[in-house]
Amino acid sequence: MKLADVLTGIPLVQLCGNKEENIQGIVHSSKLVQTGFLFVAMKGEKTDGLKFLDESLGRGAVAVLSDRQMPEDFPKSWIQVTDARLALALCAANFYGHPSEDIDVIGITGTKGKTTVTYILESILSKAGFRPGVLGTITYRGPKGELTADRTTPEAPDLQRMLREMVNDGATHCVMEVSSHALALHRVSGIDFRVTVFTNLSGEHLDYHQSMEQYFEAKKKLFLLPGKKRIAAINTDDPWGLKLSSALTSGMIPFGTGPEAMIRAESFSFSQNGIRTEIAYPAGKISVRSPLLGRPNVYNILAATTCALALNIPIHAIKEGIASLHGVPGRFEQIDNSLGIQIFVDYAHTDDPLKNLLETARELCEGKIILVFGAGGDRDRTKRSRMGKVAGDLADWTIITSDNPRSEDPAAIIAEIVAGIQKSRSNNYGIQPDRKKAIREALSLARKGDCVLVAGKGHETYQIIQDDVFPFDDAKVIREIIKDMEA
Numbered sequence: 001m002k003l004a005d006v007l008t009g010i011p012l013v014q015l016c017g018n019k020e021e022n023i024q025g026i027v028h029s030s031k032l033v034q035t036g037f038l039f040v041a042m043k044g045e046k047t048d049g050l051k052f053l054d055e056s057l058g059r060g061a062v063a064v065l066s067d068r069q070m071p072e073d074f075p076k077s078w079i080q081v082t083d084a085r086l087a088l089a090l091c092a093a094n095f096y097g098h099p100s101e102d103i104d105v106i107g108i109t110g111t112k113g114k115t116t117v118t119y120i121l122e123s124i125l126s127k128a129g130f131r132p133g134v135l136g137t138i139t140y141r142g143p144k145g146e147l148t149a150d151r152t153t154p155e156a157p158d159l160q161r162m163l164r165e166m167v168n169d170g171a172t173h174c175v176m177e178v179s180s181h182a183l184a185l186h187r188v189s190g191i192d193f194r195v196t197v198f199t200n201l202s203g204e205h206l207d208y209h210q211s212m213e214q215y216f217e218a219k220k221k222l223f224l225l226p227g228k229k230r231i232a233a234i235n236t237d238d239p240w241g242l243k244l245s246s247a248l249t250s251g252m253i254p255f256g257t258g259p260e261a262m263i264r265a266e267s268f269s270f271s272q273n274g275i276r277t278e279i280a281y282p283a284g285k286i287s288v289r290s291p292l293l294g295r296p297n298v299y300n301i302l303a304a305t306t307c308a309l310a311l312n313i314p315i316h317a318i319k320e321g322i323a324s325l326h327g328v329p330g331r332f333e334q335i336d337n338s339l340g341i342q343i344f345v346d347y348a349h350t351d352d353p354l355k356n357l358l359e360t361a362r363e364l365c366e367g368k369i370i371l372v373f374g375a376g377g378d379r380d381r382t383k384r385s386r387m388g389k390v391a392g393d394l395a396d397w398t399i400i401t402s403d404n405p406r407s408e409d410p411a412a413i414i415a416e417i418v419a420g421i422q423k424s425r426s427n428n429y430g431i432q433p434d435r436k437k438a439i440r441e442a443l444s445l446a447r448k449g450d451c452v453l454v455a456g457k458g459h460e461t462y463q464i465i466q467d468d469v470f471p472f473d474d475a476k477v478i479r480e481i482i483k484d485m486e487a
Helices: 049-058 084-095 114-127 156-168 180-184 212-224 239-247 296-310 315-324 351-364 382-394 410-423 435-445 474-486
Strands: 014-016 025-027 037-041 063-066 077-080 104-109 132-135 139-142 145-148 173-177 193-198 231-235 252-256 263-271 274-281 284-290 342-346 369-373 397-400 429-431 451-455 462-465 468-471
Touching (some): 025 084, 049 063, 084 156, 104 114, 114 132, 114 315, 132 156, 139 156, 193 239, 212 239, 231 239, 231 296, 252 296, 263 296, 263 351, 284 296, 296 315, 351 369, 351 451, 369 382, 382 410, 397 410
Parallel strands (some): 025 037, 037 063, 104 173, 104 193, 132 173, 231 252, 252 263, 369 397, 369 451, 397 429
Antiparallel strands (some): 014 077, 139 145, 263 274, 274 284, 462 468
């Protein structure tokens, strides 16, 4: 594609070079540059792309895009823009031929529930005879393959490439988790979303966004992106969802349990076999049964149902899709055993999801609740004390352990959690920094009818300690320990 075509619709400060240069690819990492590529040099949190100009040229870059002026005697084409990240996204959309115009893209944002909603929607769309692709926290998958996800929302060039591949492979829809980081960094700019979804908002990533208001403003960007026939599905039971709904003038469908919700759960019941709910919508009611467990999944089902109705999916496919999804990896994932213990692995890694997890377990469990959790290093420290307070208030016994300590001292992270748990005026906790030993201890304490919750890592299959990444899968570790106990 000609450089002039790659730059279509992008406001330029200055272009020095050959507009007819043939561009073979677009990247923002100098290590990925190949012959004929456009290198987008951006200033990141840790380094500056301008430091890698020589490397990019050595690898074959024919043009560089930046928000800074061209260096003296630069030998290749230089494009200066006001916002390099936004330009990266729009250039990528141009380069891959705007694939979102050829597929229905559903974007889901919020603090909790994004992953589960994508799985429910994927199941519904499949039952309706469509071929959905999914881009999310666990995997990127389409009609012809699946990859382990390295981040919730890929960088813009990868995102546009994956969408183009989905279209070429015959996908009809793409269900996408959209993170607040992705929105703040313009990764999804240039995508024409058919439906956007807001699940809820609670404290997370505040080390990055600084405040809940800034976090909300980042999420809000999804609903203000240019689009042709945008429909917004918003959980108006959530106060931030209600605030968002008041800021949108049209194309909004509220869902929830309150009277203002257009798609409304009028009744619901929970058991160890799943959820039963009656969902009212303008044309009638849908009786839904789901094998998923717990109150939070009522909202996930409502979000997926609202999307499906907005897309004119037949009611029978909605019911069948919901009924056929038996679980989501690392999301209140139950581990079968013959010991009579209820064991769940969950991704809850902030205080509000941890509270929901413990309350859900309390509704389903007759015995004691034993919780194992830690907190990630090099991430929002403010949540650690809050998570400790929740654990002290709601669990019968808590074992505080390591999550992904990264560069931090695990003992220092644990101390911050302990400070929170002591605010509950409770001494119902122990400390075991070794995560495998902590899980083994929890399982050995449990008796028939008790519930063991292992929280924080969910679907993750690794543990990060300093600069090393070690294999560690909570569910796999639990199954190995249970096998020994059963023997």
